Amino acid sequence: MKRLLITLALAATAAGAAHADAVDALREFAREAKSGRASFTQTVTAPDGKRKKSSSGSFEFQRPNQFRFAYAKPFEQLIVADGHKVWIYDPDLNQASSRKLGDALGATPAALLAGGNIERDFTLKALPADEGLDWVQAQPKQADSTLQSMKLGFKGRELAALEIVDGFGQRSRISFSGLQTNVAVPAERFQFKLPAGADLIEQ
Template identity: 45%
Template sequence: MRIIVLYLALVLANASHAGGIERLKAFVVGAKTAEADFTQTVSDKSGRITQQASGKMMFARPGKFRWDYVAPYEQVIVSDGVKLWLYDADLDQVSVKSLGDVVAGTPAALLAGDNAIEKYFSLNNAGESGGLEWLDATPKNRDTTFERIRMGFRGDVLVQMELYDYFGQRTTLKLSRFSRNPLIPLSRFKFTPPQGADIIGD
């Protein structure tokens, strides 16, 4: 009887303390679309904050995403799954490129990619800290901006991402008002350059 009780206790413990990798896989399966507010903070290798921004993000798997930066500057990053647009309102400039593998090894691949996450990342559980279950995702393609990405989950909700680049900078993304599987019009993942804007790329 004690063996059965012990076994059940271990099963329940494992279920209630799923690691970061399990949280990510459940997130990918369970959230086909999502939207959230975000704050972004960039720190240099000494820990000094060099940039702060905020806005709203959304995605629809596979490959569609949108990041609207609203403060302190206006910038839009949009993908329809085929092309990627980046609009800088201050410069009145739009950069366009084919999506292809450009997002492989980036946060967009983790959030809005297909289910083949481990094709692009090596995943490792990183334990619990600050009430979140963490994982480390290291891009398999070294020709990327980021050396390592950390993701923190509270239950099955993604709460925070930490992006480490090769220059020692850390970008922290904190998500709030997270909505799972909202109905998002496909038009939100299309971008029409403003009239008169400079267009660079495809």
């Protein structure tokens, strides 16, 4: 990067273009992707950087404000938003909880992936490329003590990763694979029916 002035100029120009493309890719995703599905792996790292937990599953969404995270490994958990409420179901406990979508969504990753107006809710900033991805920081415009930072990684125009650091310094990295957008997702995928005998906690 520091060999010659001309190299610096060219590198800066190329980096700037890549960053602008990443911001544009996020805007395009929010504008054009009306529905989608993907597989994901999630790695949660403790603030000390030593302890890690991994999980995997599938993700589906339908704009506006409908999504489904189905965790399969190492244990099952289902998170469903039907446009009005968010439901979380733990099969092992046979217990579900629900809360109003507006209370749960706010300026969260789900709002970026399946919500409405990103320009209204987030300030977007290009970040340096890393790990072969172009990154965009999405800073909530409304202060949220539960969220320290959030960024999305794109490979070209395709969403590849999402990284969140919460208020305690815990880092969650979600990597997507096989992403398909604007596909037909059955409406019942975003409907939750309380299983027989399950306990329900409404918040």
